[in-house]
Amino acid sequence: MTRRQVVALGGSLLRPEESEQRTAWFGQIRQLAVHIEGNGRHLGIVVGGGLPAREGIELAKTMVSDSHRLDEVGIAATRLNATIIQQILLDIGIDVAPVIPSTTEQAAALLEQHHLVIMGGTTPGHTTDAVAVAFARDAGAGHCIIATNVSHVFDKDPREHEDAESFSSMSYDQLAAITGLEALAPGASAVIDPIAVGWAKKAAITLAVLDGRNMLLLEQALDGKPFEGTLIQ
Numbered sequence: 719m720t721r722r723q724v725v726a727l728g729g730s731l732l733r734p735e736e737s738e739q740r741t742a743w744f745g746q747i748r749q750l751a752v753h754i755e756g757n758g759r760h761l762g763i764v765v766g767g768g769l770p771a772r773e774g775i776e777l778a779k780t781m782v783s784d785s786h787r788l789d790e791v792g793i794a795a796t797r798l799n800a801t802i803i804q805q806i807l808l809d810i811g812i813d814v815a816p817v818i819p820s821t822t823e824q825a826a827a828l829l830e831q832h833h834l835v836i837m838g839g840t841t842p843g844h845t846t847d848a849v850a851v852a853f854a855r856d857a858g859a860g861h862c863i864i865a866t867n868v869s870h871v872f873d874k875d876p877r878e879h880e881d882a883e884s885f886s887s888m889s890y891d892q893l894a895a896i897t898g899l900e901a902l903a904p905g906a907s908a909v910i911d912p913i914a915v916g917w918a919k920k921a922a923i924t925l926a927v928l929d930g931r932n933m934l935l936l937e938q939a940l941d942g943k944p945f946e947g948t949l950i951q
């Protein structure tokens with residue numbers, strides 16, 4: 719098992735409906751960080767923009783139509799969420815990089831020096847899923863976990879189609895056939911960003927998509943154990 723690992727944490731995970739669940743999830747993130755540091759491992763966490771990204775982009779859209787400008791608003795929201803996780807971990811003395819890196823090269827260098835590095839988005843044109851793949855590539859991690867709010871990749875949206883079928887494993891090309899190849903519009907959501915799929919294929923980074931609301935699943939995947947979710951390679 720490599721000592722350097724990268725996970726993309728979907729922004730929606732920071733704000734479950736119930737405030738009690740929110741506190742529990744933040745507590746579990748702290749426990750995970752203690753576990754990683756205690757085992758001498760290094761973990762990069764790329765945090766999504768979730769609600770503040772959607773709100774900010776909608777607000778800016780009333781005056782701005784340029785998609786790169788709207789992406790910049792989304793990036794600011796991802797960095798806000800990254801700062802929240804960073805400060806929650808620094809508060810209990812975890813060895814977290816004191817800056818939020820703005821490139822994946824900087825993040826990979828910081829991961830050599832710290833047990834945890836937390837970051838958000840980087841440049842317009844993709845989401846934090848793609849940032850996580852680039853971070854994994856630059857850190858020599860070999861695989862990248864996408865922790866989101868669905869259990870698997872499905873052949874169609876399970877919220878709209880009762881007969882949607884989940885995959886436990888699939889190829890990059892099978893996934894690309896579902897996501898398409900085009901970049902997402904600012905603030906648009908999808909199970910995984912098509913740009914991330916293309917970058918993962920190019921760099922041969924194995925992807926693991928799992929439900930990040932259940933921290934046990936994330937821990938199992940990070941520990942190299944079989945986990946419930948979708949493996950893409």
Ligand code: UTP
Nearest residue numbers: 728729766767768789792839840845846904905
């Ligand atoms: P997210 O990574 O949060 O998108 O970026 P998401 O797929 O909706 O993820 P969740 O739901 O939070 O997990 C939010 C927006 O920020 C911009 C894009 O506009 C994106 O839609 N963004 C983010 C960038 O342009 N570049 C980045 O590197 C990251």
